[in-house]
Amino acid sequence: MRSWILTAALLAGLPAHAETPKPGGTLTYMIAADGGPSLDGHKETTYAVLHATAPFYSTLIRVNPDNPSSTDDFVCDLCTEMPQPTDGGLIFRFKIRQGVKFHDGSRLTAHDVAASWRRIVFPPEGVSSAREAVYPMVDKIEDPDDTTVVFKLKYATLSFLPALADPWAFIYSKAVLDKDQHYYERNIMGSGPFKYAGYEIGQAIHGVRNPDYYHPGQPYLDGFNAIFAPKQQTRVDAIRGDRAALEFRGMSPTARDQLTKDLGDKISVQESDWNCGNVFTPNHKRKPFDDVRVRRALFMAVDQWGGAQALQKIAIVRTVGGLVFPGSPLAATKDELSRLPGFHPDIEKSRAEARRLLKEAGAEGLTVEMLNRNVDQPYIIVGTWLVDEFRKIGVTVTQNIVPTGPWLDKMRSGDFQLAMEANCQMVVNPIADVGRYLPHDIYKENFAYHDDAKQVEIYERMLHETDPTKARVLIREYEKQVIDVGAHQLPTLWFYRIVPMRSYVKGWKVSTSHYLNQNLANIWLDR
Amino acid sequence: MSATLIDDPPLPQRSYWKIFARFCQQQPLGTFGLMLVIVMAVVGFSAELIAPYNPTANDFAAMTEPPSWQHLLGTDQFGRDLMSRIIYGARTALIVGLTSAIVGGFSGLILGVGSAYFGGKIDLIVQRLSDIVMAFPLIIMALAVVAIFGPGVQNVILAITIPLIPRCSRVVRSSALTVREMPYVDAARACGFGATRIILRHMVPNVMAPFLIMVTSFVGQAILAEASLSYLGLGVQEPVPAWGLMLQGGAEEYASTAPWIAIFPGLAIMLAVLGINLFGDAMRDALDPKLRER
Numbered sequence: 001m002r003s004w005i006l007t008a009a010l011l012a013g014l015p016a017h018a019e020t021p022k023p024g025g026t027l028t029y030m031i032a033a034d035g036g037p038s039l040d041g042h043k044e045t046t047y048a049v050l051h052a053t054a055p056f057y058s059t060l061i062r063v064n065p066d067n068p069s070s071t072d073d074f075v076c077d078l079c080t081e082m083p084q085p086t087d088g089g090l091i092f093r094f095k096i097r098q099g100v101k102f103h104d105g106s107r108l109t110a111h112d113v114a115a116s117w118r119r120i121v122f123p124p125e126g127v128s129s130a131r132e133a134v135y136p137m138v139d140k141i142e143d144p145d146d147t148t149v150v151f152k153l154k155y156a157t158l159s160f161l162p163a164l165a166d167p168w169a170f171i172y173s174k175a176v177l178d179k180d181q182h183y184y185e186r187n188i189m190g191s192g193p194f195k196y197a198g199y200e201i202g203q204a205i206h207g208v209r210n211p212d213y214y215h216p217g218q219p220y221l222d223g224f225n226a227i228f229a230p231k232q233q234t235r236v237d238a239i240r241g242d243r244a245a246l247e248f249r250g251m252s253p254t255a256r257d258q259l260t261k262d263l264g265d266k267i268s269v270q271e272s273d274w275n276c277g278n279v280f281t282p283n284h285k286r287k288p289f290d291d292v293r294v295r296r297a298l299f300m301a302v303d304q305w306g307g308a309q310a311l312q313k314i315a316i317v318r319t320v321g322g323l324v325f326p327g328s329p330l331a332a333t334k335d336e337l338s339r340l341p342g343f344h345p346d347i348e349k350s351r352a353e354a355r356r357l358l359k360e361a362g363a364e365g366l367t368v369e370m371l372n373r374n375v376d377q378p379y380i381i382v383g384t385w386l387v388d389e390f391r392k393i394g395v396t397v398t399q400n401i402v403p404t405g406p407w408l409d410k411m412r413s414g415d416f417q418l419a420m421e422a423n424c425q426m427v428v429n430p431i432a433d434v435g436r437y438l439p440h441d442i443y444k445e446n447f448a449y450h451d452d453a454k455q456v457e458i459y460e461r462m463l464h465e466t467d468p469t470k471a472r473v474l475i476r477e478y479e480k481q482v483i484d485v486g487a488h489q490l491p492t493l494w495f496y497r498i499v500p501m502r503s504y505v506k507g508w509k510v511s512t513s514h515y516l517n518q519n520l521a522n523i524w525l526d527r
Numbered sequence: 528m529s530a531t532l533i534d535d536p537p538l539p540q541r542s543y544w545k546i547f548a549r550f551c552q553q554q555p556l557g558t559f560g561l562m563l564v565i566v567m568a569v570v571g572f573s574a575e576l577i578a579p580y581n582p583t584a585n586d587f588a589a590m591t592e593p594p595s596w597q598h599l600l601g602t603d604q605f606g607r608d609l610m611s612r613i614i615y616g617a618r619t620a621l622i623v624g625l626t627s628a629i630v631g632g633f634s635g636l637i638l639g640v641g642s643a644y645f646g647g648k649i650d651l652i653v654q655r656l657s658d659i660v661m662a663f664p665l666i667i668m669a670l671a672v673v674a675i676f677g678p679g680v681q682n683v684i685l686a687i688t689i690p691l692i693p694r695c696s697r698v699v700r701s702s703a704l705t706v707r708e709m710p711y712v713d714a715a716r717a718c719g720f721g722a723t724r725i726i727l728r729h730m731v732p733n734v735m736a737p738f739l740i741m742v743t744s745f746v747g748q749a750i751l752a753e754a755s756l757s758y759l760g761l762g763v764q765e766p767v768p769a770w771g772l773m774l775q776g777g778a779e780e781y782a783s784t785a786p787w788i789a790i791f792p793g794l795a796i797m798l799a800v801l802g803i804n805l806f807g808d809a810m811r812d813a814l815d816p817k818l819r820e821r
Contacts, residue, residue, distance in 0.1 A: 380776065
């Protein structure tokens with residue numbers, strides 16, 4: 001078992017140009033969900049949208065597709081050269097490629113890039129930008145001419161460049177946006193490696209090669225078909241029968257073992273730690289979850305250490321961690337975590353305290369519903385585990401498991417008591433990443449619907465802190481505020497990414513995020 | 528004439544036990560079906576007393592264990608005892624099956640008899656509406672209802688009940704049309720009885736035979752529909768013990784390494800539906816005078 005994992009890891013580590021890419025062929029891959037609520041990358045947060053739409057779009061910069069796990073190896077996509085910041089790190093001036101065309105034949109200029117980024121950072125009235133809160137440092141975005149885009153910051157921060165390599169930051173046509181800011185919610189029209197060829201809602205999406213793509217020689221594929229399938233076994237069967245070559249998100253260890261046993265050398269596997277985890281969210285606007293004692297009691301019922309040992313055998317989860325990606329120097333140590341509710345090593349003592357808190361809050365024998373997503377790996381598994389953990393303190397939880405669209409809709413409208421959601425980030429950028437725990441007023445895709453001025457104040461200080469040691473202290477304070485003092489949300493086990501794929505799929509490399517490296521331009525088929 | 532009637536010997540009153548004994552003698556397969564149904568009912572409704580473990584309690588020390596003395600039918604991927612989940616699943620199946628069949632059957636009975644009795648525009652409207660609902664296969668209709676109202680036990684019952692109503696109504700109506708023309712119904716009308724009294728006292732009892740057969744078959748259909756919806760992720764949700772749900776997720780993923788996760792719930796569904804169908808067929812044979820004479 002170990003040997004093939006090592007082999008796969010070694011193969012994954014080889015540079016992409018070790019083999020000469022062969023052009024041609026159509027890649028069929030699976031997306032582990034139903035279709036997302038819209039097609040707008042600026043608005044959405046689920047891979048169900050990104051894996052379906054990223055191949056159609058360009059971005060300003062991106063993580064190096066040949067080194068996607070890197071936290072600082074950024075390369076240009078639409079720009080011509082990575083800029084050196086000026087004015088003490090306050091100004092980033094990008095030169096934009098000439099001759100790039102949108103799929104409708106119109107010319108892509110710096111004005112399109114600036115308009116797209118302004119829509120993300122300063123969304124106009126009625127437009128929802130999921131990552132608006134990630135860019136509090138941006139003061140202005142200017143486009144003085146057809147080839148230049150300038151980002152002016154309010155303060156220098158190390159978190160800006162990684163945030164700029166956001167794979168969701170699709171470059172849209174300014175002309176289209178000027179006519180209709182909501183056009184991209186229902187339509188696709190980009191400048192990426194593939195042109196839109198059709199979409200059967202919630203079933204499949206298709207793309208064909210863009211012959212005018214600006215990266216020479218790419219894309220290698222003639223086209224792609226992406227098929228939505230929320231059930232893991234459907235995806236496993238599709239790969240086993242070669243109806244699909246892979247799914248990019250990740251599969252459970254059981255699925256990996258099944259496929260490698262059945263297919264031998266016809267399957268290769270890439271694995272990685274994953275900057276992604278489930279988050280348990282009580283809706284603070286719903287009673288009794290407006291009471292911090294009830295929220296804390298629920299957190300204290302959860303045995304994360306015991307759960308990690310067991311669930312990693314059956315699900316795509318592995319590591320116990322706090323708000324920060326466990327592989328980061330800014331992440332909490334085991335000792336630091338153990339002081340937080342939901343992480344106490346003595347689980348019986350923790351549950352006794354939870355029962356006391358519930359009694360004190362008058363919430364004994366609580367019966368509630370938890371909203372969950374109909375994606376088995378790992379949402380339903382983690383949700384089912386949590387339901388049993390809550391049972392141990394006398395709280396009865398039923399699950400309302402719904403497809404991705406209604407799941408997001410219900411969270412966005414606040415129509416739930418408890419929710420199983422996810423915190424999945426891209427480039428490991430701890431200070432920006434923990435911004436997703438900010439109150440809903442600031443981070444629109446936070447569904448705890450809480451207010452916490454102290455939390456916001458700590459976050460502001462963190463953003464301005466350039467000394468990593470001091471930043472680490474602040475991040476602990478922030479973590480304590482979110483998980484303990486406010487008991488706003490509880491991060492559960494962090495994911496572990498296992499991507500089994502047909503061996504003929506080449507050029508793609510796993511990373512710590514299933515959002516990165518998904519435009520398919522560098523993939524080719526060796527058959 | 529009247530003297531002859533008075534002199535006729537009274538019909539012998541047969542006890543229920545005798546009727547039951549005769550049914551068992553004449554319908555051995557139906558009796559077997561009835562036994563399966565009784566076992567399922569007893570097991571389902573006394574689950575707390577019979578089940579060896581809590582059906583929703585995870586036991587990570589016993590994940591995907593094969594059948595053993597500790598876990599007679601093995602465990603699933605969460606270490607939950609399959610036997611306990613099947614026992615509690617019988618209750619879910621019975622609740623959904625019986626409720627859907629009874630509510631759907633009685634609603635169809637009232638609609639069918641009412642439609643036949645009143646005739647005219649009421650009959651036309653009720654039957655055309657029935658045509659519309661019956662144009663969709665049961666599972667498709669149930670899927671649509673669940674898609675609108677969401678998953679969960681109550682909504683599953685609703686989803687299964689709605690398509691059953693016109694099916695029952697149509698069969699009952701055809702019998703009720705014959706009954707409507709009987710002299711005793713005319714007599715009741717001539718006596719000035721209201722429509723409700725005529726329908727409930729004089730027509731409904733005379734369409735009970737086809738109605739009971741329909742309701743019996745509905746229980747089996749409803750159990751299958753519930754299992755199908757749960758299997759598709761649209762029925763009851765984890766961790767509620769339900770047979771269809773047990774065939775989803777882990778059962779598929781571990782089919783080659785832990786086949787018992789799929790085999791035992793599948794067997795439970797098969798036995799339950801087989802039992803109900805055998806019993807329903809026997810009921811039909813017993814209640815249908817033409818078949819009874821053969």
